[in-house]
Structures are given as structure tokens and as C-alpha cells.
Amino acid sequence: MDANVEAFHATLREDFSTEVVRSVNRRLESLLGQDALSEDERRELRAFLGASVVNPDQVRAAVRVLQDEREFYHYPSYRQAVEHIVGWMKAISTLGFPGQFAHGFTLSSDAGFNLSSIADLTDPAILEKICRPFGTYLDYELPSRCLDGEYEVIGINVTYTQQLPFALYAARKIRESCPDAWIICGGTEVSDAWKYMDDRDRFFEVFSPFDICVIGEGESAFTEILKARGNGILPAATANVMIHPNLGGRGRALPVLHYEDIKNLTTPSYEKLPWHLYLAPHRFVYYTPSRGCYWNKCTFCDYGLNGDSPTSPWRQDPVGKTLDDLERISKFSQYVYFSVDVLAPATLLKIAQGIVDRGIDVRWSAEIRLEKYWSPERADLLKRSGCVAVSVGFESGNDRVLKLIDKGTTTQQTLQTVQNMRAAGLGVQMMAFTGFPGETLEEAFDTTDFLRRNRHLWTIGGVGTFGLTPGSIVAKEPDRFGIKNLRPRAGDDIHRELDYDDPAGHGNEQPELAKARQTLNVSPPWRPWVGGTDTPHALFYHGRFGPSMIEEISEEDYSEKLGEWPGTWSVNGRMVSAPGGSTFSFVRNDGVLVRVSKLSARILSTLGKRSVSLADLESSYGYSRQDLEPLIRLRLITPDTVPSRVPATAPRATLHKAPSKLGHE
Template sequence: MKTLLIYPPITDPTSGYHSLSYIESYACSKGFNDIDIMDTNIEALHYTMQPEESERIIKGIEKRRIYLENKGQLNKLEELELYYSWKAKNFDNSKLRTAIDVLQDEDKFYDYSLYRPAVEIISSWVSIITLLGFPGQFNGFSVPVNTHFNLYSIGDLTNEDVINRVSNPFVGYYNNVFMQYLNSNNYSVLGINVTYTAQLPFALYISNLVKKEHPELKILFGGTAIADVWKYIIDKKRFFEIFNNVDACTVGEGESAFVSILTNVKNNEPLSPTANVLLHPKYGHEVKEHIPIKYENIEELPTPDFNKLPWEKYLSPHPYIYYSPSRGCYWNKCTFCDYGLNFDSPTSPWRQYSLEKIVEDLRILSKNYKFIYFSVDVLAPAMLLKLAQRIIDEGIDIRWGAEIRLEKYWSVERCTMLKQSGCTAISVGFESGNQRILNLIDKGTKIEQVKETIKHFTEAGIGVQMMGFTGFPTESLEDAMDSVNFLYENKHNWTFGGLGTFVLTKGAIVAQKPKDFGISNVKSYKGDDIAWQLYYTNTVGGYDEDEEILVKGKGSLRKNHFERPWVGGVDSPHTMFYHDVFGTQIIDEIIKPNNLIEMEKNKPDLTVYLNGVVQKGIDKYPVDKLFNESSFAQFVNKYRDNGVGLDSKEIKGKLVNDLKFPEESNKDTKYFLRNDGRLFPFPKKMLEFLEFFNNGKTLNDAMNTLDFSNAELLSLFEYSVDHHFLTYVSINSEKDLLVSM
């Protein structure tokens, strides 16, 4: 009996996730050895970046752009499409191969002046291919839950037109690679892991596609996002409306459940009820409000085998694995937390491997993998210190990172031992810089202690990534700014991180005891059938009118150019790699390539390149006045802010009748489009300055050619370098790296 496990788009392309490897390893230990793993997330992305496929995509987009530019009137959705297709106009798809090479090459990867443009090219491409689906549907390597469609709406998740369109950027891969592979192998079971909500529409598309051609194939869904759908769906009887082409779904921990299903299939038995499994009603079992939940004895789990992941395809120079030596959280008190199948506490029950098992697993894994992230809610301090000592004693050569609590336990000496064992970076949920809010969260920490602890880690040479949020119930603007000020005042003791925004979910203590936290009117959003997030009203605190002050304060904390999965994203593989090489001085390395002013003083003939393109506008429709990604986000958020979640039909209905007619515009209007896809409607003089560097020029060339004063040139040059409009690296269409050093 053959089984295929797949990981669907769209998520991190820099490493494989560990869920399928854990499931496969456990099944093998129980005698099911004929299991293949296929990472369709990375394979589908690579397929779009092949020269012939990318050329086909660009030609199709160009044809559609010309049509829209010449149309007599545009609705708001067409405006958005024209905006994205205009930005794609001069994209050079031949640069993709060079960008991939930079990210996979061990030497080039660590040259940030090469790394940054490579990431910008890949990121721009991901934005461009959204034109095959809903324009702008991807936010990096994710899908916003509320965009052209609503991932919390059963109507949208069961709307085949919506699912097909969302998945259309990868339809060539599905038809020409995935289905051909599936058709050529005699699989009995197809398992699809859905870790993130963003993967859900792609997983549903694949299950629909496969079931039509192979109705006899047993299709299983599992993963965190599937468990969350079950956990948060308002009417559980409607669960299989979403998963109509799925035979069974595992919710919670899946090892035993998966083996139970495989046993049924192997023995030609009907799928039978078992813990953590929901069976499609066609098997004669009613979908109940509650099902038996089993938590694994994790000490009995085998060492995970990651060898079936396609390591040569990931956009990284090294393999990076996720290893889970514990499940649940030993603290398990935070009032905002709601993670896992937790029924009476913030997380699922706390369990941890024995020290001997962790050491033995690491001894085996370190033979093939140097970079290991302990993918857990949090690791217990005493165990972690003992583990560090054993790693040192046994000479296990790894680099590792983990999320930990900021306990007083972590002295400089103990942090130093972690560093000696290979710890390169940690992430910490400090949550807030205000003690009253920390107490309300029940974090169990003191802000002064947090300050000392992150200092100890930094002094030991371990990068500290800080995670917190604003907007917790009862928080005032002053409370929120305490968090901003804390991070700013201690900015030398953390590398990356920042402040998000509080989101209320129904399993959190806050939602269960709203009066204790000064909130009322707690309810699901109108239109959301899956109450992943809850709407509420503050009765105490709040600062809507002063939101801009806080937004500006948060922005001042930003040290990174990119979010996950790139360097700067908390706990991303690339961030760990850079921490390993550059340590706590990582920020200096990121800033260094932009210091062209100092370089010019020492090397006045340094060639500088334009990091983007000066591009002609659209005759009939001024580009900077088109409905764009920001306009669309404001439109959707206006309804969310009032407790309403729109579905795709409602969004379309509100936007298709809002028409834009051609305007008189200057045919010579130009814009600067940076390589990361950001548009800048600069004055003519600034555009003339930037365009001069298009094919590579020196500052001396500009002074000798342009009719600008030296003071003007130096001012524009410094501004352009600071905003990454100019760089001394260019990835050109001949796939060569042009570097002025």
C-alpha cells in the first residue's frame, strides 16, 4: 500500500516544515514503509519561475494590461488589476535564476548587498503571479484571511470559482507535474498537511482535483489549520461542507490517528472512528460537537527522518530542520493565549522528552543537519541548561534556536553555556513594556527583569528576537507607548522583532471572562462562519483617535527590511543563518551595504546602479490615483473594524459598480518603481537623477554630467541610498552579478 503526503502552497520557501516528516517517521515505525513526501509548495513556486513558464505568464499579463489600459471605463477591481499589471510591465524574468542562485549559494547568501536584491526579485515575482488569481492575493508567502475573499466564510471556502481562482497561479504545476506524478503511481492514500490558514484554499483545490480523477483514493487532511477550523467553526455540523472531497480529517496530534487510518485502508476495512479523527458523514458517522481527543506519549515517538524533503529546492544555502522536544507550555497561564486543542487552559497539556531522548535525537540529526530550530511553545529552563551541557560534553556540532520565557533564571553564565552549545538566537514573547498590562496578561515577569535578561543573552553573543503586541484590553496610549519606549531604550540588546496587534480568540481567558478585562459585546464577526477572531468593544482604555502616534512609534523600531521568511523575520531560517555568521552585530551587516556615502569618500569612482526602474505612466489612468493594495486594505478593514467580514460576492458587489473614467493626463508622466514593487511618484528632477544611474554610473559621472549643483547631487544621492533607490549591486538580465567593490 502506497501513501503520498504533500505540503501545499503557499508558505515559507526557504525550508521544509517538520509535520509530514514526523508523521511519516511514526508510520514507518509501525510498519508502513511505502510513504512518499512531496513539498508542492516549493515545487509549484519553482515551476512558475522556469524560463518558459515565467515568459508565458508575463505575456498573458501584458496582453491583459494593454486591454485594461485602453478600456473606456474601469471598476475598482479592474483598477487594482491594472495597477498590479502596470508594475509588472518591465519585470525581467531572466533575473529569477540569478536570484535563486544567490539564495542557495553559501558565499553569495551572506553578502547582504547581493541577498537583498535577490529577495526583492523573488518577492516581486510572487506579487506578479497574483495576477493569475486575485490581484494582490498574496502577502509575501501568505494569504490574508480577508482579501478578495474570506477564509472564515464557508461560502467562499466551498465556492469552486473562488478556490480555482486563488489556486490559478500554480495550475500549470498541478496539471503538468503533480497530477502526472500522481497518475503514474498507484497510491491508496493521499495525506495533505495544512499548517497555516493561507494553505487552506490550495489544499481544497488539490483535493477537489484529485477526487475528480481518483474517486477511489482516500484523502486525509491534518495540521494546525484543520484543527483550528474544527475548534472555531460555529456550527460543527457544517464542517464537511468545507471538506466535502476529504474522507477524514485529523484534529490535534496526528501520529496515532494517521496509523489507525492506514491500518483500515491496508486491511480493506471501512474507515472507523478513532481519537482525533473526523470521518466524512458518507461513512455513516454523525459529525458530533465533541470527539475523543488523544495526546501522544511523545517519549515513544521515533527520531524524525527528514531525508525525504527536497533540500536542493529550498531557497537557502543550508538545510534547516524543525525539531519538537516538547508539546504544550509549562507556564500555560497567559490570558491572551489560545493555542492547540486546549479545552480548559491556554495551550494543550505540557509534555517534554527526557534529556536522554533529546540528546540521542540530536546526535542522529546532527549527522546531516547543522541548523536546528526547537519548534515548541516554549522550553523549560532547567532542561535546556542540562541539554546545553550535554551537547558541549558530547561534541554535538549544531546551531540551534528556540522560543523561551524570559525567566530570572538566565544569568550571564547560563546564557554563555547556551552559546557554547550552539545557540545562535532565541525568540521571546516579552508581550508588553507596561507592568500593569503584563500583570493582566498573567505573564509572570517583571519589566526590569526582562531588561536584565535580554542584556545577559546579548552579552553572551546570542541574538534576541523580541515579540510583543499593543491593543490588549484596557490599554491606554501611554501604556502602549511604554512598549515602544522599552524596545527603543533597549534596542542594543535585541536584533529583530517588534510589536503586533492583539487579536481575541474564543479559547483565550480574556474571551471567557470579558468583564475582568474591560470588554463587552464579544461576538464573531458578521459573515464569519469560522470564528477564528472575535469582535469586541472596549469599555476601558483604547486610543483609536491617537492610533497614528502609536503607528509612528512602532515604525521607528523597525530594523529589518523584510519579514518572514527572509532575514529579519523572527525565527526564520535565514535569520538564524545570519545570526550564526554575524552574531549580535547582524544589524551592522544589514546597514553596511547602504553606507555608500562613506564608500564614495574612499572610492569616488564607485559604480552605482538604479535599484528599480523609471517607468512611463498610463495615458488614460494616472497610476498613483488607481485603486491599489492600500486602498483595498482600507476598504476591507473598514468593515472588519465594525464587526463585519465580507465574502467574495459582497466585495465584488461593492466594487464593480464603482467606475473610473479616463482622465486627461500628461503623457510624459513617469514614476519610480523600486525592485521590491513599491511605487514612488517623484518630481521630474528626482526622476531625472535616478534615471541617470540606470545602467551604472559613479557620483563623479553625475557631477560632471547633470545640471545639478554639487550640494543638490549629494543630497539626492544620500536620500536615494538611504531609501535603497541606489545600490552598488545589480542583478542584470544576463544572469551576472555586477558588483562595484
Template sequence: MSTFLTERPAIRSRRRRESDLPYLLINPPLTDPTQPYHSIPYLVAAARRAGFSGGRCVDANIDALNHLARPENVGRLLERAAAVRRRIEASADLTRADELDYRAALGAEGLSPDFVSRAIDIFRDGRSFYHHPTYRQAVLAMKRWQELLGLDGVPKSIADFQILPGPVVNLSCYADLCEPAVIDRLTGPFDPYVRGPFLDLIGEREWRVVGLSVAYTGQLPMALRLAREIRARRPETVIVFGGTEVCDHVRFARVPGDYWRIFSDADLIVPGEGETPFCEILTAVRDGRDLAGIPGVLTREDTSPAPSINYENVAELPTPAYDVWDWDAYWSPEPVILYSPTRGCYWNKCTFCDYGLNSDRPTSPSRERPVEAVIKDLEEITGFGRTVYFAVDAMSPRYLRLLCDAMKELRDPVRWSAELRLERTFPKRDMAKRLKDAGCVAISFGYESGSQRVLDLIDKGVRLTDVPDILRDLVKNDIGAQMMGFTGFPSERDDEAARTYDFLLEHDDLWSLAGIGTFSLTPGSMVAKNPDAFAVEILPLPPSEDVARYLPWRDTTQGANRWPGEIDRRVDDERMSLIRRTSDDRPFVGGIDTAHTLLYFAAFGRRLWPGLPQDDPQVDLLPIADPTIPFANIEAFADFEDVRDQFFLLKRNGGASSTSIAPWLGGRGTARRGDSSVAILPSGTTFTIPVAGQGLTRDRLRALIKLTARLNGDI
């Protein structure tokens, strides 16, 4: 893939001309509701400097979620859940899809129409948010709500505020992505927002340009749906797609140019960084010029296997326009702001890495914004909030030292976190003290592996013997450490996989959070580009995978085939459980690099959690329910794990799509008739209650259920 590297933004090289050209930038659902992504503020700032003042931005993600969370909308959802239960309970035979829906619908038992809005109030309240038992009730409420939302769409398709890339719809398969009926069904939960506030917005003005910023795979279905709605109502509007998810489709399409099949409502695609290309698009539309030939922009005629990627000169960019967002709309007690003082990774060597807008290296080229410009940006940012996440790949040690020393002089100090490398020079340069003085509350580290041999194969440039001293310095300065790694790298032995966990357990007093995943082989990584050097044989992709995000491969040293998405089962459950210190993941407290986690670090230090013991939740959002149902074996009903396993089985045996999994979903389930009482815990966990009698009174049963809920982490 070729690159177009701007030495300075093109908008600086021509005379500024004021224009009120109406343009609209959209952040589509579904993604993190606790903070906005930062791509659109960068685009708007560049457009304003170029003289374009007619823009409007909509975070359709938070707008849609807040709309759906209204008690009247939640009330209607609860009514639909009750209707689903009645329909299924009256059915003679249940399919697996019925069982999935019944499990979800049963989760509505005992809920009130305001349970979601009350949970959001907890997230926004400065006292309830930091009372962890109360906070956890709000988190569980969100999990229950998302499960219920699937009743209006595809079962098991929404979790952790993302539309899942499986197990029922394959977001790498064009048969699914290009079928409007599939997209409409998948995005069905958002119909009240799309048909109401969103269409009102599209009708508000004759938008000349509409841009959809798609950073995550989970946003793609709604982005395609919204683009179709825009095209139907504004056929003359220039529709532009950009963002890292769009870039992945351009880079990884198995057939060059095939991505235009899914972006059928788009006129233009920006597969790289967008500030300069976006300004050039606005200029061309304003001046009535042809849109072809803009560097870093693809038109329908561009189907080259190596399209150009634009990389900005970050030193010349204006301060992001954070005033485009309504910060009170987000689900946090105070704003947490994403900001990028650097782009790309200065190390840029790790052989597993294939991240973002890269071409011939693991990440995009490393660029640093002058520290004095960063300080000026931060002074403006503090007008919106004082908590910042530096959204960077990795900052060089030299740059980090300069930045920390300068940040100590900020008029309004900020609390911040970032992802950094485990630099061996940190202790000798007293870097932890510098970080603390600059306002740092937590650091995420790509620890990767507990085996030095594997780290050397990765070309990580880290010695495991240096890591404890680096972490001890952070402990002394009360800075949280979040350790990220994976098992399953090519040629990794079983004992080396276990060692990745054991190293953390041996030093468990030095880190705050940890997340260990399973290695996935990506096409742009150095491993994939030189498989023989890593004892890797790349296997054929299933025909359903039109977007080659991840590759199946064979570890020739282990004699084992590895499939994307599989969990590494070589490590025992006990080791896995011992490194988990939280019940929740993104976007909630305990999820690495999330707004809520950063705020908890800022409030409670490296321990993350408030002191124990804490009392019960201050609210009763999710009462324990114990209805009677006409089925005797609710625990045996089909669940998420069953669907996921079937999805991966199909993938390995020819390909997975909504069509190929439909016969399995429509197959007969395991439901058995027979009345039983079930307990529904706050988390939605459901189990059959033993029949009272023989000394087990109803009150005793309720006490046991509550104890089970507490042990389950529900209370």
C-alpha cells in the same frame, strides 16, 4: 473539547506487520519556501516504525514555486502582464480592479524571464546570500514576482509567500471557501503546477491514503483545490486532512460539524497530533476495517461540538524522518531544520493565549522528550544540516538547562534558536553562557508589554525590572534577542501602549529585532472565557465569519470597540519606525523566527547584519525602469491599503466576502488620461517623474531616481 491522551503510541502495543500500502503525504502551497515544515517527517517516522514502507511525501509548496519560477513560465507571466497593460490602456473607463491589475502589471517593466530563478540562485549561494545588498535584490525580486502572480488569480492575494485571508477573499467565510469557482480563481497562479507535475504524481500510483497537512491559513485554498483534484482522479482514495489550520476549523466553527462543508472531499479529519491516528488509519485501510471509531479521528458522522484531540507521548515517538525531503530544493544556502524537543507550554497561563491544539488551557499540555532521546535525534539531524530551529511553545528552565548541558557534548555541534520565556533565574544560573556553549545564536522572547500592570493581567509571570539583566547576559555572549509584543490588551491605557515601545527604545542596545502587533481576541483564550474579569464585552460576529477565529469586542474601560485585524493607531508612527531595524519580514532576513534570519545570526552574531559600509548589489536583477504611460495620476490608483480598508469596513457592517466586495472592485476608479513618465523602483514602488527642463536634465533625473531608490531601501 475533550482530549485523548496516548500514554504510548498505539502502534507500539500491537505486533508489527510489514506493509507496502501506497500512501501519499502532501504539504500544500503557499508557505515558506526557505525550509520545510516538520509535521510530515514525524508522521512518516511513526508509519515506518509501524511497518508501513509504501509512503511518499511531496512538498507541493516548494515544487510548485520552483516550477513556476522556471524562466519559460516567468516569461509567459511577463507576456500576460504586458497583455493586461494593453487591455487596460485601451479601456475607456477603469474600474478599481483594473487599477489594481495595472499597478501589478506595470511591475513587469524591465524584467527578464530569468529574474526569479536568478534570485533563487542568490538564496542558495553561500557567498551571495551573505552579501546583504545582493540578498536584498533577490528579496525584492520575490516581492515583484508575487505581485505579478496575482494577475493569474485574485489581485493583492499573495504576499510574503502566503495567500492572504482577505482583502478580496475571506478565508473564514464558507460562502467563499465552499465555492469552487472562488477557490479556482484564488489558486489560479498555481495552475501550471496543478495541471502538470501534480496530476502526474496523482496518476503515478493507486494511492490508498492521501494526507494533506495544513499548518497555516495561507495553505488552505490550495489544500482544498488539491483535494478536489485527487477526488476527481482517485475516487476510492481515503483523503485525510490534518494540521493546526484544520484544527482551528474544527474548534472555531460557529455551527458544530459545519467544517465538513469546506472539507467536502475529505473522508477523515485529524484535528490533533497525528502520529498515532495516522498509523491507525493506515492499519484500518490495510486490513479493510471500518474507519469509524479511531481515537483522535473524525469521520463525516462526527459533528460533536467537543470532538476528541489526540496528544502524543513525545517520549515514545521515533526520530523524525527528515530524509523525505529534497533539501537542495529549498531557497537557503544550507538546510535549516525544524525540530520539537517539547510540545505544549510548561507555563500555560497567559490569559491572551489561544494557540494550537489546546482544549481547556491556552496551549496543548506540556510534554518533554527525554534529553538523551533529543541528543540521539540531533545526531541524526546533523546528517542533513547543522542549523536547527527548536519549534516549541516554551521549554521549562530545568529542561533547558539539562538540554544545553547535553548539547555541549554533541559530536557535530548545531547552531540553533528557539522561543523561550524571559526567566528571571537566567542571570543567577549563568544561563546565557550555557546557551552559548550549546550553540544557541538567537532567542525569541514573548515580551508582550512595557506595562507591568498589563503583564500582570496577562499572568505572564515576568517582572519588567528583570528583563534588562536577562538581555545583558545574552549581549555578553553574542546571542541575538528577538522581542515580540502587542498593544491593545483590554483596559490598556494610551500611555501603557506607548510604554511598550519606549521600554524597547530605552534598551535598544540589548535586542536585535522587535515586532509589536495589535491584540486580537480569540475564542479559546481566558479573556474570552471570562470577559467580565477583563472589562470586556464580546460583540456579535459578522454573519460572514463562519470560522470564529477572532472575536470583535468592546473595551468597557476605554469605551471603544475593537475589531480583529485593525491596527492600533494610538502609537505614533515615529515610535513604530524606531523599533524596525529591517525592511523585510517573514520569510526573509529580519523576520522573526525564520530560516534566513537564523542563518544571518549564525554568521554575523547578535548584530545580525554584516559590517558596514557594503557596496552595491553584485547583480542587476531589477533595473530601474521609466516607461511612459497614458495616465496622469498613477499614485492615485487603487492599492492594497484601499482594498484592505474596504474589506474591514464591510466586515464591520455586516460581513466581508468575495461577493460583497465585488461591487466596490467593479466601481469606477480615479484614473485620469494624460501621458506621463513614471519611475519603477526595484521594490515595485511607482511614482511620476517630473518633466525634464529648467536645469533638470535627463541624467540628473536618473540620478535623483537612483537616490530615491537607495533611500527607499531598494539598493
């Protein structure tokens, strides 16, 4: 089962969603009725204002849009559906830590808890509050299904850090229903928690609900665990396995790590996943024909249980086995992402030729290195084999920084390879970052300038910021990179990233640089939506529209553009924020700052720019009374609202001049 998507759908049931709306409205009225708010209450009000514009019926309709092929590829419909779902996640987050789902499905890092703190991860009250938005599913439905199945072994995969509190809470609830089952866990986050934990003797403080944890690659370990359970013994000698002290693992260190001989692994089985629940019109699978990285030199990398190398040891399937797997997978799904660190170019070319020779019908994408190997002819073969996009970590637009990274390429080679891919009709997803140790501000702008100059060559991607992880070469050799005082972040017991001093660097706090990065990111830039690199939705859009998908999702082609921004029109308040994200800010005439969704901003834009009345909105523009109610409740419009046009030369409102219950932003 996929508890992620099942828990989401559980929130949309009529009884639960109705109570969410009532809860939001009650608390919002209470906050808006107060004369003064504390800092925590101001933060809470921001979250509740973002949640107050959500209509569960529209969210349920949004799910249907994303599952309908015609609607999915009509970008205005798609984008509005995404906004409704992101808004719904904000709404249900008010049941837990308000704002914990600020950007959709990902837990916010500043919502009031620390996922790298053992104290927070072991606090039952914090875990319960984080999980409260999915309480009905995690408290009752999931444990009941495990009990009904009479399972002897129940496994939970934890891929991302943001899934960890839900996994810990779910395991406790399953334990209450299934006290005799072995509850086990594995996945990237479990391995990372062990890898980065300051004191590994405390590992089972965090993972106390689990009997057994798999550290590292898990195929062999999992099958050995099943065999041990069937034989009534503990998997005491199994590599990559940690056994809870209560089950007999006290004092037992992790055995030697085992890396799978992947050519002996069978084709993954995807058939039993709940495909009818996913927010997509097509099936999509992740497939892994290699592990590790054949280059394995980049000084910032720190992937997997990698020892002294940037990544785990590099291994790859024989080409024939990969093609056999793809033939089987293609009968189930035509969309495949090669979920690997990076594919070796010669191997990938042989796979592409084999797909063509065998006539395998797939649309695929993968991450590649920007090698000279990718000539126009070879890029064309990728296209003919069904490749619709490639992802490239070009990292920096400055050759000196690329040498520090040990990337093994140059900006000129990057440009040539990207040109070849684009000429072949492939989408190119570009990934880079600024703030590498010792990078100057001018060198950072080389990266943003490179992407801006060549915007016609890439589809989605953008520029992030450098983060120092303990296992990287940079962290292991700080003097080589001119950084000092490496230290854990305050409050962290799991040291996923380190703070450090960089006397020669610029940092990433320069406003001009932050603005340059932001303008390059396709909106919405977060996963799992079209704007996110390597997402299923992005692959679908690449497959349908090719490299021209960027034009399909461009605001310039958005048929429901929001008007002139900022501050050129007014309806009982002044717009003060330019488009960006999924919420917009207004200062009401009484000086109170309120946030509204893009749908509500569109309604206000319609009123202000076209001077229509509220009565016209439903008959002429298709907005319902339900669409208007959040704006009336926030007193941005009234039943007798008269739109007021603001001259373009009028002074523009700024937040710091407006008295606001939410304070300055």
C-alpha cells in the same frame, strides 16, 4: 513531497513565466489606456503596476543567489533577490486575484475573498481563481505524481490558514486522478478550522474533498489510519479522527482527543524532502522536544486544542532522548529550530550541557520565557552549546499590562534577561503587541519606547497588534478585562478572531502609535525572510554574524542606498513615498500615480542624483535594457530622458493634491 516549493518552481519554467509576462503587459496596457477606472479597476491597476517590473530571468537568478552560500550572506545581493521573488509572486497573483500575494508567499487578507467564510471556501470558482497562479502544478503535475505512485493513502498537511484553499483545490484534483485512494488531511489549520467553526456539523462542507481529517496531534492517528486501510476497514474507533459521511462517518462525533506521549515518538525523518529546491544555502529542520507550555497562564494565549487552558497540556521528552535525536539530526543538518511553544529553562539548560558534553555540532534557536533563571553563566552555556539566538515574547513594556496578561515577569526582569543573553553573544528576537484590553495609549508607547531605548540589545522582531481569539481567557472572562459586545467578524463562519468593544482602551488606530510600531520592525518584517522572527534565514544570519547581524542588514550598511527621500529629485515624475516595503510611488508629470519596484526606484535615483544618461546606465552601473523597459513602458523615462535635479527646498508632492487614476492613498 513539498508541494509548496515545487509549485513555486513550476511557475518559473520558461513557457509559463513567458505567458505570465505577456498577460501582465496586455492587461496593464488596457488599464493605462482607459480614461476612467472603477474602484475595482484601480485596485487591479495597483497590482499590475507592481507586477510589471518583474523579469523572470532575474527571478531565476534570485533563486540561485539564495541557494549560494557566498551570495546569500552578501546582504545587498540577498535583499535584491528577495525583492525579485516578492515581485514575482505579485506577478503570478495577477493570474488569480490581483494582489493576492502582496507580500510574497502569504495570501493577502483583502484580495477579494474570505478564508473564514464557508461560502468562499466551498465556491469552486473562488478556489480555482486563487489557485490559478499554480494551475499547471496543481491541475496536472501533482495529480499525475500521485497516480504514478499508486498510493492507497494520500495525506495533505495544512499548517497555515493561507494554505487551506490550495489544499482543498489540490485534494479535488487528486481525487479526479486517484478515485480509490483515501485522501486525508491534518495539521494546525485543520484543527483550528474545527475548533473555531461556528457550526461543526458543517465541517465536511469545507473539507468535502477529504475522506478522513485528523483533528489535533496526528502521529498515532495517522499510523492507525494506515493500519485500517491495510486491513480493509475504517478507523472508526481512532481518537482525533473525523470520517467523511460518504465514507461512513455520518453522525459520528469526534472521539475523545488524544495527546501524544511524546517520549514514545521516533526521531523525525527529514531525508526525503526536496532539499535542492529550497531557497536557502543550508539544510534546516524544525524539531519538537516538548508540547504545550509549562507556564500556561497568559490570558491572551489560545494555542492548540487547549480546552480550558491557554495551550495544550505540557509534555516534554526526556533529556537523553532529545540528545539522541539531536545527534541523529546533526548528521543531516547543522541548523535546528526547537519548534515549541516554549522550552522549560531547567530542561533547556540540561540539553545545552548535553550538547557540549557529547560534542554535537548544531546551530540552534528556541523560544524561551524571560525568567530570572537565565543568569549570565547559564546564558553563556547556551552560547557554548551552539545556540545562536533566542525568541522572547516580552509582550509589553508596561508592568500593569504584564500583570493583566499574567506574564509572570516585569519590565526590569525582561531587561536584565535580555542583557544577559546579549552579553553572552546571543541574538535576541523580541515580540510584543499593543492594544491589550484596557491598555492606555501611554502604556502602549511604553512598549515601543522600551524597544527603542534598548535597540542595541535585540536583533529582529517588533510590535504587532492584539487579536482576541475565542479560546483565550480574555474572551472567556470579558468582564474581568472590561470588554463588551464580543461578536464574530462580519462574514466569518470560522471565528478565528472576535471583534469587541473596549471602552477603556485606545485601540490600535492612533497614527502616532502605528508609526512607532512600524519604525521598530526590521524590513522586510515578513516571513520567510531574514527580517522575520524565527525563520530559517534569520537563524542562518544569526549563525554567521551573531548579534551584529542587525548591522549587516541595516540600511546604513546597504551599499546601494536609494538616495534622498522624499521628493528631492525627479525624473519625469516626483517621488512621493519614503522607503518601505518593496514598492515605491511616483506621480508622473501627467498626474498618474504609478508604483515601481525598489530596483526601478534605484535606477531613477541613479539618474536623478548623479545626472547620468540612460546610455551610461548599462556601461557604468550594470543595469540592462530589460531593467529599463518597465520604466519606459510606464513613461517614467524615455530614451532621451534628461535628468532634472530638484532643489531641496522645492515643494514636496503629496498624493492628495495630485489627480490620479488610482485615487487617494
